[in-house]
Amino acid sequence: MGIIEPGTLIFSLLGFLIIYWIIWKVAYKPLSKMMEQRRTYIEDQITSAETSSAEAQKLIEEQRALLEQARSDVREMLDSARARADEQAQGIIAKAQEEANRLLEEGRQMIERERKEAAQEVLTQVADLTVQLTTKLLRNHVTEEAQAAIVKEAERELGELVC
Amino acid sequence: MPLHPYLFYHQWYKVDLVTAGWLVVTGIAVFIMALVMRSRLDMRSPKGLQNVMEWVFEFTGGMTKDNVGSNTGRRIVAPLAFVILVYLFFSNWLGLILTIEWIPGHNISSLGVAAGTKYSLLNSPTENLNMTMALAILVWFIGHLNGLRHPWHWFKHVFIHMFPMGIIDEVLNPLTHGMRLYGNILAGEVLIEAILRIPKLLGFLPTGLPLLVIWLLYSAFVSTIQAYIFTMLVTLYIGNKDHSDTAHHVA
Numbered sequence: 146m147g148i149i150e151p152g153t154l155i156f157s158l159l160g161f162l163i164i165y166w167i168i169w170k171v172a173y174k175p176l177s178k179m180m181e182q183r184r185t186y187i188e189d190q191i192t193s194a195e196t197s198s199a200e201a202q203k204l205i206e207e208q209r210a211l212l213e214q215a216r217s218d219v220r221e222m223l224d225s226a227r228a229r230a231d232e233q234a235q236g237i238i239a240k241a242q243e244e245a246n247r248l249l250e251e252g253r254q255m256i257e258r259e260r261k262e263a264a265q266e267v268l269t270q271v272a273d274l275t276v277q278l279t280t281k282l283l284r285n286h287v288t289e290e291a292q293a294a295i296v297k298e299a300e301r302e303l304g305e306l307v308c
Numbered sequence: 309m310p311l312h313p314y315l316f317y318h319q320w321y322k323v324d325l326v327t328a329g330w331l332v333v334t335g336i337a338v339f340i341m342a343l344v345m346r347s348r349l350d351m352r353s354p355k356g357l358q359n360v361m362e363w364v365f366e367f368t369g370g371m372t373k374d375n376v377g378s379n380t381g382r383r384i385v386a387p388l389a390f391v392i393l394v395y396l397f398f399s400n401w402l403g404l405i406l407t408i409e410w411i412p413g414h415n416i417s418s419l420g421v422a423a424g425t426k427y428s429l430l431n432s433p434t435e436n437l438n439m440t441m442a443l444a445i446l447v448w449f450i451g452h453l454n455g456l457r458h459p460w461h462w463f464k465h466v467f468i469h470m471f472p473m474g475i476i477d478e479v480l481n482p483l484t485h486g487m488r489l490y491g492n493i494l495a496g497e498v499l500i501e502a503i504l505r506i507p508k509l510l511g512f513l514p515t516g517l518p519l520l521v522i523w524l525l526y527s528a529f530v531s532t533i534q535a536y537i538f539t540m541l542v543t544l545y546i547g548n549k550d551h552s553d554t555a556h557h558v559a
Contacts, residue, residue: 150314152321153438156328161395161443164335168391172342175349176365183351 317420461551
């Protein structure tokens with residue numbers, strides 16, 4: 146039994162058990178603990194990254210909605226302002242038109258009045274002149290009464306003519 | 309075969325001094341390495357040694373997961389596979405570093421040493437059959453104790469399923485498990501010593517040097533592979549007898 150050495154076998158067995166215990170205690174346990182720790186750490190990191198990403202997504206969505214809202218508000222405001230300005234302009238134009246019309250009417254009335262006054266003047270003048278002319282022509286042939294009647298007649302006829 | 313001095317040479321419990329001594333050295337080296345690694349343990353930015361150990365951890369963990377079905381079995385096998393891989397890697401490489409030979413001047417009867425004979429003082433601890441068999445038997449026991457958590461399954465697996473083969477298997481598995489490692493390492497170191505004995509050309513030209521370099525590289529490869537195979541078989545043998553409700557059997 147040259148190769149079989151129970152002593153070496155037992156020594157190796159004990160030696161291995163001691164080495165096993167040492168490596169298990171010094172290397173295996175800390176290593177496995179650390180790696181488990183790392184695993185949970187990475188898991189946590191991934192979870193938190195996912196939640197924060199989702200949160201960011203939500204925030205972006207919110208921002209986008211807000212921006213859209215603001216944009217539509219501005220558009221609405223612009224539209225209403227434009228409409229109001231249009232209305233105002235319309236009002237101003239209408240007012241101006243009215244004013245112009247009024248002024249025109251006034252002018253027209255004034256002209257009419259002047260014309261009437263002028264015609265009255267002319268009428269009186271013409272009547273006077275006619276009387277004087279007639280007096281000169283019909284010297285002594287016409288009494289005062291007749292003359293007055295003629296003037297009246299003439300005035301009436303002229304007035305009819307003018308008016 | 310390299311000759312070794314022995315402790316208690318005349319007793320039945322004689323101990324191979326070289327194997328025992330370098331086993332202790334392996335233990336110390338592994339312990340120091342583990343201490344260094346633990347002191348630099350860093351969760352965020354692992355460096356150097358820690359990366360290697362993490363790789364070994366994941367590697368043996370993966371082997372365990374592949375071959376052992378139950379969670380209890382995995383809890384037993386995972387640290388065992390880790391320790392065995394590291395331990396065997398160190399001890400397999402030890403014999404490749406140097407060859408120390410000793411020719412004692414006079415007989416030392418208590419160590420079994422005869423004057424004028426060459427004794428190797430540096431060999432891998434795994435170069436002794438008893439050392440590898442100790443591991444194989446330990447693994448065998450652990451496998452069966454683990455299997456006996458479900459006695460009926462265990463009984464069926466060993467004695468009924470494929471009747472005579474199961475028993476032969478249980479005898480041959482640990483035997484080949486230990487002898488494979490022993491044979492590979494022994495062959496490597498015997499050949500190294502043989503190559504070193506090639507006579508020098510003209511008294512100084514080391515003609516064996518190229519051969520030695522090639523053989524050292526090959527032995528280094530074999531040492532690494534054998535550490536891996538032994539560990540793989542540890543997970544396989546224990547996993548094979550690991551019967552649980554979640555077990556899936558690996559042939």
